[in-house]
Amino acid sequence: MAKKTKPVTEETAAAQPYYLQRAHIKDFRSIRDAKVEFKPGLNIIIGKNGAGKTNLVRVLRNAVANQNSNLGSWNEFVFSGPHTLEVRLTRARIDAKKASFIHEMNKNRIEASLKIDGIDYFTEELLVNFWLDTNKKRVKEEKSQISPPNKILVINHGIPSEYQLIASDAELSIENYAMGTAGHYTRLGRTIIDGIQHSVFNAYLEHGVESTDLISVNIVEDIIGKIAEFNLERIRYALKQYSPISDVRLSDSIRIYHNKQQNEILVKGLVMEFCVNGVWLPFSALSSGTQRLFYIISEVLAPIQYYLAKKSRKGYGLNDSTQTILLEEPELGIHPDQLYLLLSFLREQSEKHQIIITTHSPQVLDMLNADELDRITICELDEKKGTQFRKLTKKKIATAQKFMKDVGYLSDFWLYSSLEEKSQSAS
Secondary structure (H helix, E strand, O other), X not given: OOOOOOOOOHHHHHHOOOEEEEEEEXXXXXXXXXXXEOOOOXXXXXXXXXXXXXXXXXXXXXXXOOOHHHXXXXXXXXXXXXXXXXXXXXXXXXXXXXXXXXXXXOOEEXXXXXXXXXXXXXXXXXXXXXXXXXXXXXXXXHOOOOOOOOEEEEEOOOOOOOOEOOOEOEEEEEXXXXXXXXXXXXXXXXXXXXXXXXXXXXXXXXXXXXXXXXXXXXXXXXXXXXXXXXXXXXXXXXXXXXXOEEXXXXXXXXXXXXXXXXXXXXXXXXXXXXXXXXXXXXXXXXXXXHHHHHHHHXXXXXXXXXXXXXXXXXXXXXXXXXXXXXXXXXXXXXXXXXXHHHHHHHHHHOOOOEEEEEEOOHHHHOOOOHHHHHHEEEEEEEOOOEEEEXXXXXXXXXXXXXXXXXXXXXXXXXXXXXXXXXXXXXX
């Protein structure tokens, strides 16, 4: 990058209450037994094709999605923050009397134990979601101020094959208190749909509508407009600054039907439009690079979820906490000039979120300052040990820092030197 970037400091760690500090994974695809460590803020994983970078992303994603059949035989995730949290998952059979927590799944027992400053706690749900159950008496009494650790957002290659509300129409069926939203949504799409649902539910409560009646079509139309605008306003500034998209809106093709016979309201034609060079276009008309830019930026900035207020059961709020973002090869299909802007955006977001990037692009390394080379992780495939992860040695870091000072960018050192090669004497 042409200009110096702001270093990720201790203040960054303080701004990110919990971040993934390390993972220990066994028996998942090419990962036989490997450990990897991360820092708050920015992390970059490099390595040759087939080394196992994507497998690391997959096992983390599968753990969060509770896809237990796609986990390694042993998985340990340690989160650092105000308290040390250790989450251990295993598919091996274990003694129920010895396990901190047992969950029956796929004829295997999965152990998930949570430690806070060395103290074991029980939870009601499998801890792959990494959320504390603050209703448990022991946690509530002894650690009442504990905040939940991060959610993990995974942004894979390309764009989603089914990208409803963004690239294709979404539909809603509203029948009294019941809402139907069959479809495939990314985080941005889901938060908009959830926001509409929660607001409609709130409107039922506020208007005192009888269970057999419907709120008016006009109210639903107003809710859709407000929720969409609220969410899109969150991403407009970044789209203008870091992509060719100058504006985004819901299409005016939305149709709302009041089916009195079935006592329901149907919403059809929910889809977005994008302004590029002063012209409004559907998502399909954008270049593949611009589509990718929108996908990354919008997912990073979208809130984690909407939730209903628990006490009054009225209204909705946003879970907008920090998160760990796993981003695969952001450079794919993006022009170098646009990639520079995207990397600037990611660097800015790394002040709030932990961002773990896998890449083959030397340009991505230029996000780092000379004193941040310990944020690079090298992924390599060993014939005997499988996928392994390692940091640069002190000697290698010193050599790279000298190159950056005397010659040029870190990307050039990776291209024309031996950044990935092991030093003869590790230190």
